[in-house]
Amino acid sequence: DAGVIQSPRHEVTEMGQEVTLRCKPISGHNSLFWYRQTMMRGLELLIYFNNNVPIDDSGMPEDRFSAKMPNASFSTLKIQPSEPRDSAVYFCASSSGLALTGELFFGEGSRLTVL
Amino acid sequence: AQTVTQSQPEMSVQEAETVTLSCTYDTSESDYYLFWYKQPPSRQMILVIRQEAYKQQNATENRFSVNFQKAAKSFSLKISDSQLGDAAMYFCAYRSSPFSGNTGKLIFGQGTTLQVKP
Secondary structure: OOEEEOOOOEEEEOOOOEEEEEEEEEOOOEEEEEEEOOOOOOEEEEEEOOOOOEEEEOOOOOOEEEEEEEEOOOOEEEEEOOHHHOOEEEEEEOOOOOOOOOOOOEOEEEEEEOO | OEEEEEEEEEEEEOOOEEEEOOOOOEEEOOOOEEEEEEOOOOOEEEEEEEEOOOOOOOOOEOOOOOEEEEOOEEEEEEEEEOOHHHOOEEEEEEEEOOOOOOOOOEEEEOEEEEEEOO
């Protein structure tokens, strides 16, 4: 399997612009997670989908952030408008509810820089 | 709510020596998973080892082993025969069992940066 695929790997944008991060989970996985990593706050869960339905979005910082999962093989995380404090590495991860191992498989992350 | 604490921001070890990274967690659940993930400079999150809470036997993966103390809520990682490639940030993580009724999100500690000296 190709693993979790994220795009873009790097994004540099200016404050106020819209940013869209994309994720393709591992085929057959039914849970998808978006995490944000910063030096100050470490790894934070933003939102978690199960069978394409958002289960826990309590980590989404504010209304500027939105996430969708229109089907089992694709998810987006959108920031509009972006701000310098959104600069971080955003990880997408997936897991299989059928597996009893419980582990999450992570993508390589999208590094976002907002100027 | 569950929490994970790594009290060692940085550790260093001489190549070929052994090092132990500490992790404690807080939960009221009886069934859960614990993990150690490695994040090298490439930033890819790589699973090192996992432990199911219902298993009394400590997990082992080659040079990596854990000391799981359920009553003490402690989950330390031991790296034996340290290699230069082990240099990375290590994260301890907790996940509720899918049978617990909780959302199953992975909760991370703050991370420990491991330096390996040649």
